[in-house]
Amino acid sequence: MVKKQRPINLQLQTIHFPVTAIASILHRVSGVITFVAVGILLWLLGLSLSSLEGFQYATEIMHSFFIKFIIWGVLTALIYHICGGLRHMLMDFGFIGESLLVGRISAIAAFIITAILSILAGVFVW
């Protein structure tokens, strides 16, 4: 029989992901984006090396805002993936421990470092 007085929590404002969960989800998402990006970047490299016309076309493509935005997004995903990856490795090798506090602090550190490097990547692309 179902307990009538069982606790329920449908107040959506009180339910939220912990910062470590967000860091983990973003690490997977950034890994998949990086994987797809390898194909796009290899295509662009192949195009630029194919001929003079190919190189000029690749240069032309790189002038468009949309492509610049994609490249910036790819760089940001790669930056986060590397920050998150280094965080995992520091924890796995036992350099910073595996406590919840370390997990939280290192996740926030990865976000802040990614934000700073992402701005620099934007300056580099534009």
Ligand code: HEM
């Ligand atoms: C072409 C470059 C890369 C691609 C396509 C890629 C892709 C991926 C993908 C798809 C995952 C699985 C994520 C998951 O299942 O949650 C992963 C995990 C991982 N990646 Fe990368 N990665 C790349 C480069 C790197 C680099 C440079 C580092 C080093 C900082 C790194 C560190 C890691 C680590 C430590 C994990 C395991 C995370 C865990 O245990 O949950 N990756 N990567």
